[in-house]
Amino acid sequence: MLSSISHPSLSNEDAASADDLHDWLMSSRPLEWWAESASTAGGLPRWYTRLHSELLLLTTGDEVEAVFVTPNVEKFAAVVTVVSTHRLIFARVDAEEGSDSYEAHAISRRGVRDVRVEERFGLIGRDSRRDWPGDLTVIVDVAGLAEPLRFGPSPHTTVGARKPDMYAVLQSFLANLGANRSL
Numbered sequence: 001m002l003s004s005i006s007h008p009s010l011s012n013e014d015a016a017s018a019d020d021l022h023d024w025l026m027s028s029r030p031l032e033w034w035a036e037s038a039s040t041a042g043g044l045p046r047w048y049t050r051l052h053s054e055l056l057l058l059t060t061g062d063e064v065e066a067v068f069v070t071p072n073v074e075k076f077a078a079v080v081t082v083v084s085t086h087r088l089i090f091a092r093v094d095a096e097e098g099s100d101s102y103e104a105h106a107i108s109r110r111g112v113r114d115v116r117v118e119e120r121f122g123l124i125g126r127d128s129r130r131d132w133p134g135d136l137t138v139i140v141d142v143a144g145l146a147e148p149l150r151f152g153p154s155p156h157t158t159v160g161a162r163k164p165d166m167y168a169v170l171q172s173f174l175a176n177l178g179a180n181r182s183l
Contacts, residue, residue, distance in 0.1 A: 005052070014056075017064070021056055024067035025080070027161035028154070031069055034076060034095040050102055051093050055082055058089045058106040065172055066164035068151055081149065083169060088142065088149070111143035112176040118152075136166045140173050 005018040025048075026032045035048045044052075062084035071078040076096040082089040091104035116139040123132050137152035151169055 017059070018052070018056055020064060021059065021067070021082075022052060023162055024064060024082075025052060025055075025069070027067070027163065028069035028071065028078070029156050030071035030073055031078060031080075031095075045095070047093055047095050047102065051080065051091055051104070054102075054104040055080065055089060055091060058082075058087070058104060059084045062086050066151070066169050068164065069154065069156065071156055081151070083151070083164075083172070107142065107144065109142075109173075109176045111145075112140055112173060113143055114141035114148075115139070115170070115173045115177050116148075117170055133167055133170075136170065138166060138170045138173060 005022050006015060010018060026035070031048075035044055059082060064082055064084050066083045068081045068083070069078050070081075075094070077092070077094045080091040080093065082091075086109055087106045088109060089104065089106045091102070093102050118137040118139070119133050120136075121127075121130060121134060135153045137150060140149045140151070142149060151164070152166065153163065
C-alpha cells in the first residue's frame with residue numbers, strides 16, 4: 001500500500017495535506033482492506049483515488065482535525081466524515097468492484113447550533129489508570145441537517161493507526177458554538 005501520495009503538480013503543502021488525509025483514511029480497517037484487495041500493480045482502486053482527491057479538494061485551505069469512517073461491511077460501502085477547521089465534509093463511497101457510486105459535499109461549521117457530549121466513566125472516583133476524559137462521544141446539531149452528527153471512537157480502527165483526539169474535537173466544536181453565538 002502507498003505510504004505517500006505524490007504528484008509533480010502538488011506543492012509541498014498540498015503533498016503534505018494529501019499524505020495526511022491518506023493516513024487518516026487508511027486508519028479505517030475496512031477502507032484499508034478494501035483498497036488493498038482492489039489494488040492493481042501497486043496502484044489504488046478508482047473509488048479510493050476519487051474519494052481521496054475529492055476530499056482533498058473539499059478541505060483546501062483548512063486543516064483536517066479528524067476523520068470518521070462508518071463502514072457497511074456487508075455492502076462494501078462507507079460514509080466518511082471529515083472535520084476540518086471551517087467545514088464538515090461528507091462522502092459516501094461504494095467500494096464494491098465495478099461500482100462508481102460516490103458523492104461528496106462540504107458544509108460550513110457556522111451552522112453548529114448545539115454540542116453535547118457522552119463520557120461513560122466520569123471523573124470522580126475514576127480509576128487512576130484511566131485517562132480523563134478518555135473515549136467520549138461528541139454529538140453536534142448543525143443547521144440544515146435532519147439528524148445530529150455523532151463523533152466517537154471507532155471499533156474499525158487499524159491497530160496502531162491514527163485516532164481522533166476526541167477532547168480536541170469537542171473543544172473545536174465548542175469554539176464554533178461560541179463564535180456562532182457572537183454572529
